[in-house]
Amino acid sequence: MENELLSQLGINWGIFLSQAFNFAILLAVLTFFVYKPLIKVLDERSKKIKEGLDKAQEADARLKEVDEISKEKIKTAEHKSVEIIRLTSQKAKILEQDMMQKMEEKQRQIALETEKMAKKQKEDAEKQVLSNAVALVRDLIVKTVELSPKDIDDKLIKKAADEIQGLRLCQGLVRIFGSQRCGRKKACIRVYKTIGKARGLGQS
């Protein structure tokens, strides 16, 4: 019955078995030569893809890390730049103050020097004027003397002679009275004149 059913369905056990055997061979061949290499290729590919994805993830993480580092560095650089600007500004202010002080000092020095120079010039001019005046007066006296030199010579020589006489007299008085005044010329002359007048001598 069973055989009839199979024959009615067109199934022949011999053909079926041979076809099954063929199929098994084909399956084995396909499994061995196609399926396994294909699976292997697919596995490798999926592995590569996974590796690629992992690397991409890693790269992304690194990128984020780098980004954070760069942000951190930018922040630090900004802080540093602000600090540098602040320091530079402070330095500039100090430098400015220093320069101002120096400039003021220099101005003071220049003013002092100018004042000194002006004073010196004034003094020099005064000295020059005085010197010229003295020279002028001297020349005037010389010219006046040259008008009648003999009279002036006589008077001066007489004065000199009188002084010598007076001194000699004083020395005599010192010897007699032991006076200490002979060392003072003016005092001696006074003594001489007093005594000279009394004797009718020593008209000056």
Added chain:
Amino acid sequence: MEKQGDLGKAKEILEKTEIFLAKKHGKKAITFETARKLTDHQKKSFSKFVEKGDVVKEKINPDLIAGIKIVVDGNKQIDYSMKNKINKIFS
């Protein structure tokens, strides 16, 4: 003196020697320095002052302008010259 190169100081040495000799003999070395030559009358004014044996010298120095400068023994001096008077006025 020539060997030691002191010939330039000969005049000075001579003057010092004269003063020294005069002093040694108890006399004076007197120099009358005037702008012009002394007249006899002027010389007479000093006759009492000058003793016999004193070394007397007369020197003409126009720089004095007028008057007289008397130097005794090279160190004591009486200056009655116009130059001295002018200097005193302007000193």
